[in-house]
Amino acid sequence: MSDASEVIVIGGGLVGAAVAYGLAREGASVTMLDEGDVALRASRGNFGLVWVQGKGDGMHEYASWTRRSKDLYRSFADVIRGGDGTDIELKQDGGLELCLGEEDFRANEDEIRRMHNQPGVGENDRVMLDRADVLKMLPLIGPEVTGASYSPHDGHVNPLYLLRGLHGGAQALGARYVSGAQVRKIEKDGEGFSVSTKVGAFRGGKVVIAAGLANKWLAEMVGLSIPVEPNRGHILITERMQPVIPMLLVNARQTADGTINFGNSHEDAGYSTRINPAKLAEIARSVIRSFPVLKDARIVRTWSALRVMSPDGFPIYRESESMPGAFSISCHSGVTLAAAHALELAPVILRGGFNERFAAFSPERFDAAPAA
Amino acid sequence: MLRRLPEQKGRRVRFLFEGEQVHALEGDSVAAALLAAGAGATRTTPKSGSPRAPYCMMGVCFECLVEIDGVPNRQACLIEVRDGMRVRRQRGAPGLPGEAEDDPV
Numbered sequence: 305m306s307d308a309s310e311v312i313v314i315g316g317g318l319v320g321a322a323v324a325y326g327l328a329r330e331g332a333s334v335t336m337l338d339e340g341d342v343a344l345r346a347s348r349g350n351f352g353l354v355w356v357q358g359k360g361d362g363m364h365e366y367a368s369w370t371r372r373s374k375d376l377y378r379s380f381a382d383v384i385r386g387g388d389g390t391d392i393e394l395k396q397d398g399g400l401e402l403c404l405g406e407e408d409f410r411a412n413e414d415e416i417r418r419m420h421n422q423p424g425v426g427e428n429d430r431v432m433l434d435r436a437d438v439l440k441m442l443p444l445i446g447p448e449v450t451g452a453s454y455s456p457h458d459g460h461v462n463p464l465y466l467l468r469g470l471h472g473g474a475q476a477l478g479a480r481y482v483s484g485a486q487v488r489k490i491e492k493d494g495e496g497f498s499v500s501t502k503v504g505a506f507r508g509g510k511v512v513i514a515a516g517l518a519n520k521w522l523a524e525m526v527g528l529s530i531p532v533e534p535n536r537g538h539i540l541i542t543e544r545m546q547p548v549i550p551m552l553l554v555n556a557r558q559t560a561d562g563t564i565n566f567g568n569s570h571e572d573a574g575y576s577t578r579i580n581p582a583k584l585a586e587i588a589r590s591v592i593r594s595f596p597v598l599k600d601a602r603i604v605r606t607w608s609a610l611r612v613m614s615p616d617g618f619p620i621y622r623e624s625e626s627m628p629g630a631f632s633i634s635c636h637s638g639v640t641l642a643a644a645h646a647l648e649l650a651p652v653i654l655r656g657g658f659n660e661r662f663a664a665f666s667p668e669r670f671d672a673a674p675a676a
Numbered sequence: 677m678l679r680r681l682p683e684q685k686g687r688r689v690r691f692l693f694e695g696e697q698v699h700a701l702e703g704d705s706v707a708a709a710l711l712a713a714g715a716g717a718t719r720t721t722p723k724s725g726s727p728r729a730p731y732c733m734m735g736v737c738f739e740c741l742v743e744i745d746g747v748p749n750r751q752a753c754l755i756e757v758r759d760g761m762r763v764r765r766q767r768g769a770p771g772l773p774g775e776a777e778d779d780p781v
């Protein structure tokens with residue numbers, strides 16, 4: 305039985321689905337293999353920001369890549385709507401990072417200065433606003449808010465519609481999606497690859513490993529060392545309320561329905577997605593410092609999910625040198641980068657020159673021996 | 677529309693719904709008591725303002741939101757009636773603290 309396609313994409317999260325969509329748009333035949341609901345899936349539990357400010361502090365290539373994806377997003381949203389009709393609810397009206405206290409304010413100010421001085425970051429119009437400016441945008445801030453950094457580039461989408469739109473669009477272009485297909489083995493097979501799964505074997509000319517945290521062990525099978533680790537984040541959803549937060553914040557947003565979503569916590573909890581009540585309390589306390597009117601707001605839902613984190617927080621992209629044609633793609637901020645993954649990264653997988661194009665994102669950057 | 681089963685017995689409880697006396701049985705949820713009393717719509721939605729009433733009766737649909745003793749957005753199906761409780765329709769999204777309307781009662 306020959307079950308062959310040009311490219312097999314392992315993982316149907318935001319990264320795998322964006323790449324599969326991009327490949328299908330280029331005319332490639334694609335099979336997307338996904339484990340299913342038992343897997344750890346950041347794409348089903350994230351915050352939905354298409355966020356630019358602060359991204360790439362320490363790696364200007366990541367700053368530019370993020371900005372590029374943001375710039376592509378509007379047309380990308382139209383492409384998705386044209387694909388399967390999904391409206392991903394993209395809004396790009398700018399965003400704020402509120403500062404609590406003087407130290408916070410200085411930290412954001414310093415970050416702006418550092419990033420300005422990085423070569424190649426390009427136009428960086430993120431600015432600091434003082435308390436009086438912020439009050440004009442957000443009249444309900446608390447007394448501890450000293451100001452905010454603002455970027456006109458920040459925005460958000462509905463991340464579940466994004467995931468659905470990527471899947472729908474890829475399938476409308478002929479991509480095949482196989483759920484329940486936990487990958488167990490990836491082997492070289494003649495000119496291509498054979499991928500063994502729980503539901504049988506699949507053959508592909510190329511294989512793209514985009515399985516989130518599972519890249520750590522799947523990519524080893526093609527000779528790549530991908531040091532991604534879980535980082536747990538919690539999100540809380542309030543009851544519906546009158547407008548409290550009319551602007552998009554990095555850690556909070558109010559939907560058109562009136563619910564407020566917040567959370568921006570980072571925690572090392574291994575592979576556990578259990579809720580940590582102490583963390584919830586910490587997040588809530590911080591939001592109440594920003595918006596004291598929320599002190600009596602009721603939380604109606606909460607969850608946690610695991611980020612796919614590299615040691616420096618930047619993406620890891622690599623084509624295997626021992627097994628050319630096998631690629632590993634992983635990143636934090638898979639929502640933000642979805643447009644770039646679909647429209648700019650996927651074509652390079654087909655055309656060649658991947659490692660040259662994405663040299664900055666090679667895992668080799670982690671190999672350097674620590675300075676003595 | 678909805679009637680109590682004839683064998684239902686228990687101590688009577690009285691509470692106020694939109695300022696009117698309503699009779700209920702001890703152990704009723706606020707939602708059950710309002711349905712049994714024929715209260716009709718118990719809230720309006722924040723988006724379209726359309727009228728709603730309790731639906732799932734088990735805490736998952738949030739259709740039964742009411743204001744109880746001045747606290748907005750309470751799930752009527754999860755709260756037992758008590759004597760003297762003051763229940764009002766939840767109109768749209770609740771106001772912010774400090775701008776609550778005065779209770780007419």
Ligand SMILES: Cc1cc2nc3c(=O)[nH]c(=O)nc-3n(C[C@H](O)[C@H](O)[C@H](O)COP(=O)(O)OP(=O)(O)OC[C@H]3O[C@@H](n4cnc5c(N)ncnc54)[C@H](O)[C@@H]3O)c2cc1C
Nearest residue numbers: 315317319339343346347351353487516537637638639640
């Ligand atoms: C709390 C939180 C908030 C976040 N907020 C944002 C945000 O606001 N903006 C932003 O840009 N990013 C955000 N992120 C990050 C973003 O969600 C992730 O970068 C993105 O979802 C990663 O997608 P992925 O496809 O790599 O991984 P995943 O979503 O984890 O998907 C991996 C897929 O691979 C499949 N899989 C796993 N193992 C196998 C196997 N052996 N065989 C076959 N399939 C397998 C799984 O079923 C899964 O579908 C957030 C993340 C978290 C946790």
Ligand code: FES
Nearest residue numbers: 731733737738753
């Ligand atoms: S009736 Fe559904 S939550 Fe109360």
